[in-house]
Amino acid sequence: MKPWTSVAGCVLLSSLAAQGEEEVPPAVRTRSTARQPRAMRADPRSQEATYYRIVTFPEDSARRLEVSAMLRNRDGTLLIATRTGSIWLLHDPYLDDPKSAKFTLWASGLAQPLGLLALDGWIYTAQRGELTRMKDRDGDGRADVFETVYDGWGISGNYHEYNFGPRVDRDGKLWVTTNKPFGEEPLGKAHWRGWALRIDPATGTMEPMCAGLRSPAGVEVSPWGDVFYTDNQGEWCNASKLAHLEHGDFHGHPHGLVSKQLAGEPFASIPKPRSGTFMKDLKQTVPQFKMPAVWFPYDKMGKSPSGMLWDLSRGAFGPFGGQLLVGDQHHASVMRVFLEKIGGHWQGACFPFREGFQCGITRLCQGEDGSLFCGMTNAGWGSKGNKRQGLQRLVWTREVPLEILTMQLQGDGFLLSFTKPLDADGVAAARFAIDSYTYRLESRYGGPEADKRSLSVATGALSEDGRSLRVTVRPLRPGYVHELRVRGLKARDGTPLLHEAAYYTLVRRNAG
């Protein structure tokens, strides 16, 4: 009987692809044009493992670790929330062989807690229905107080109305990002869907911060205090992105504009964007529109960016200290982002970092030893990997890979810095290519790379220490992704460049 299924399966896939059905999950959307990024033709997984190894926590049927949030406690333990509403306490997170790792149940029965935050003796989480804070009052190792901090956002009964966070900013206020619904709304249209909200934990008052979010699966406060979020591509968010959240921003999705009158100015005057406008030009008609910091080109850099964090391990996790690491829920991968502020706008480049996890990654959490806990679930969507959920830890082997560390915008191109000194002969022999493309803001689901153009590249001189290289690009195109592909670059010690692609989203030109 086996052959039937496989035959039917093939038919299914091809017909799905041909049909373009309305409700296509972001993570499994198959495009007929989908292809592997050219720069990654050699299977990098085995090479990645040389530098970053994966430690897998074994599955346990009694404990379905569909990780939806993680929090490092001061005592060395880890709190792990699950999509199905439990919070587990992992007592010994750092075992090299985690078979014997001890988990105890800290809380249960929550509605999709998609964030964990410790503040003033409370543990905060955003649930489906409310922002909650919890406490283990009697010290028996289980939470017994569940207080409602804020429950003013609406619920339409649609599955897609997730809430992410909270994260605390420098004013002590809590940020929550809310998903907009996708499909039927059994309880009627709800307010504050697709918004970034800021809530005062002391008073429970809410301040609407940004509109136009679609599926903002990650929200994080940067080490310097600015708040960023990741958004999943779909309708009106036609490429996945990282964006800076500032009061008054509109990020493109018109769904949440039903609440704009409640929000007052500057939101009340946001017009509904016209479908098909290039995002780079949208500010002309929608002044509140905020361009992203980084676009994650579809399938090249994941499909569904989720949780993120800044590597604050001061080198314990390798040479990328201070950079942003972003999980992807479809590609079961972690990406790396370099940011710089140009002309008042945060922008930068994203790079492949590590793939080959067992399931789509929803959340990241950095351990006290710098290692990276990766929490996963693909329930409802599916992802790469051979498991439906789980917890894995990414540990630096202390081997330094050759990677593009940063990609800084210059007046005439980019300055690339590397993790290791480059071999000067290699630089001469290497080939560099840059493609540029941008995206429209459209009502359709997802969107192609538009107005594509190859740019001319020339390499400059290698710096004395061998770690920096200028590339001149002509012309630089503001509003476009600059996709850099490098072949044949080597370090002085002979290591080849591990990931040969970088994607710089150029929004503003460098004044210089």
Add this chain to the structure above:
Amino acid sequence: MVAARPASGGPGLLRRGALAAAILGALGFAARAQHPVVPGVERLRKVPGSTPAERGAVLLDELACTACHASPGAGQRVQRGPDLTEVGARVSPAWLRRFLTEPNRVKPGTTMPQCMPEEGAATRAGHVDDLVRYLASRGGPLQPATTGARAIWIERGRELYHSVGCVACHAPEDGRATAVPSIPLGELAAKTTVDSLAAFLRDPQRIRPAGRMPKLWLEEDEAQALAMYLLRAQATAPHTSGVRPPPRAGLRFAIHTAEGGSLPVVGGGGTAVRAGVAERVRLPEPEASDPRALALWLGGDLWVPETGAYTFYWTTEGPARFSLDGEVVLATDRGGESTAQLELTLGKHRVELVSRHRTRRSENRERAKGSDGGEKDAAGKSAPRAKKPKAELLRLRWSGPGFGRTEVANKYWSNRLGRAMVPVGPGQPPEELDDPASRERGRELFKRLRCVACHEPRERAPSAADLADLDPTAARGCLSRTSRGVSFGLSELQRTELRAALTARVWAAETTATVRLRHRFASFNCLACHVRDGVGGPDEARGELFTTRTNIDLGDEGRLPPTLVGAGDKLRPEALQGILARGDHHVRRRFMNVRMPGFPVAVAQQITRDLVAVDRSAPAGAPPVFSPETAEVGRRLVGMTGFACVTCHNVNGARSPAIQGVDLAGAHKRLNSDWFRRFLRAPSKFRDGTRMPGYWSSDTSLFTDLLGGSSARQIDAVWSYLSLGRSIRAPVGMARSEGGPEFELVPKDEPIVHRTFMKDVGGRAILVGFPERLHVAFDAQGVWLAKAWRGRFFDAGGVASGRTGKFLGPLGGDVLDLPGPSFAVLPRPDAPWPRSESGARSAAFRGYTLEQGRRPVFLYRVGSVAIREQPLPVLDSGGAILRRVFELDAARSQELQLLLWRGGRIEAVQGGWRSGAVRISWKTPAAGAPRVCKGPGGDELRLGIALRGSRVRCEVEVRW
């Protein structure tokens, strides 16, 4: 308009009748006169001590003598004829005419008498014609047949007829000889249509209110199948060949077992396990009974909208065959998509699709295996397969003139498969029935011949002599061989019995409950299935047709209805009545194929009263006093930790590991507690050959450590445990309930708090499942306790599996919807209660804390009043009740209203209030008495709570 009528021209009614007789003769209908069959009387003759007069009294009822001959004792329960007000809609005029001419020949053994025994043939025929025209006009014409004959339905009907209990009274149709005569069915195939008979079978008492034909609780499809079986001669009668039933939308489907690997014959065979109508080409929803590998047969007419070239794209899973107008146009052995290009003409084309499939069940199993084995594979490629929707395993799309590839929509499909099932024999041209003068004469005759006496009891019939004035020895009259009034064709024995009854003046005699019961059991043929006083039960030939479902090993207890010895002692009166009239408490339904039928309520009341009077000798004594502690001892005793009752018994839907006998959870509602005590001491005294062991036959139990080893106290403990009803907690050693959902939440040692979407509660529901098996749902949006229920808790799959957007209801039962919002500040105590659905929130939800035993206390504020509400289950006999404990803190003096209940009529009763089955009691030292206010949704029970700056505590108990 009669549905189908042969093209032959119209000779007169009489000629037509002869033709009908010839056809019916050819079909093999028996036509032998017989005395009226009253099986109960036949059986009563064997009862020791039964007198001819007693049997005559039953016959007076069953032959409806009292319809014409008034008697003081005749009550409403006596037999009467069927209600004929709509007879024209369901009975063929041709059959009516034959029947009225010679009732006992068309339906040998009928209790319908010949009403014109003295008339000559010609006069009688004229009268019959008039009566037929009159009756056919009542509700007529006969409703056209809408059903096409299908072999598998007929087969299913055959199985039902021979298993659910029809053959207890009627003759088995497999040729076996029965010892007790059967109630005749008459020439049903000539009489009526499938739809009409099916409607009758579902609710016989609508047409036969006397209840001699009881209700077998047939589902709609069962009644259809049974009717199709009973009328099966219509499917093969020569005159229906070529006649098709009118088309219905959709395709017919049949699921066949296909373990062998071959495709079933096109058209479907007799091995189908399931059949029905499908909207379009797709796999029907799987059912538990489906085989692992199945063959699906789909058939119907495809409407081709335009002549031209069409291409069909057919996706299948395995071997499959597609025929169009009887020719195979596509055949595949491997599945996948195949295409066929065809030139088709405008109009209907007959399509049959046969395909092999594996069901979800087998597929899931294999997938589970596959994923285990696949762990070593490189990460990456397996995910999309797991999401394969079932519909894709079978799909038919087409393209044609002017349209591209698209699914064949529902509107193009119709079906009228099989031959039309219309009454055999000739139809009646409507113009022949349309004779107003004759019809009027028929109406007169209907009265004059006293038809109304039986068929329209509300009409006043011309009176005949009172029973008391009849001469039992008269040479002329109903009892004579040459009947003058009406002729029943009585047997000599029946005459003797009737004469004895008249002589003894049975209607005037003092009766006892015992005599009345015997009478009733004979009238309603109870002893056809049950044994009482050594008499009754199915005869040998019928007995073989009483079977157990799914081969459960329970011996005769698993297949034969229980004895009625001591039934009034064993069963509580409410339960007896429920069993007799409503189909409640059918504890054996799970494993016994035969069904306890339903009788009219009045009959159920009479039988119950008399059974209790006869059987219930000993005074009941006080029932066991309930306490949660003794109930827990009972649980230990019932489980594998004790006498392991669960080896054989199910408990509240949880399955016994072995033979799954009667579910114990309903016992307290069904049984008298004193009987239970006596029964458990010596089960075999109550039931011959029972497999139930007597664990407590001596005064000291084998479990000496429980309740001092006292058998009596342990039995009471078991009773206390069972009295928890749906709140019962499964005993140790019980398998989980069958087919529970993957994400079912089962509270075990502590409550489960679960925030979720919930049907009728909303997107902010907080559920609490208690181990006491009483559960509540708090609506954190409306801010009140919205629901309580008992039994199983909740399926978290709605928010845990897949994309999680489902609103599911409780898994358990006894669902109670509480009114809300609970609290309001009102300008005056009887002001309208704030509406909950307006969206405005009258309270602010503040969260919850887990207190003693991790039982939650909900926190909310109404205005400036801080409220803590703790819902608690309190175990009690009859199931856990809900206690709501409120604590209110207000900074300033004010009054708050608490809505205790809403709905219907609320009345004060001992210790509280009652609204239907719900009882509310309440205690708080600080507040006044509740008051009942009229509200738009019924009465509202409100309690004003005065707050004076200090904490007020208030408790409300809801029992339902």
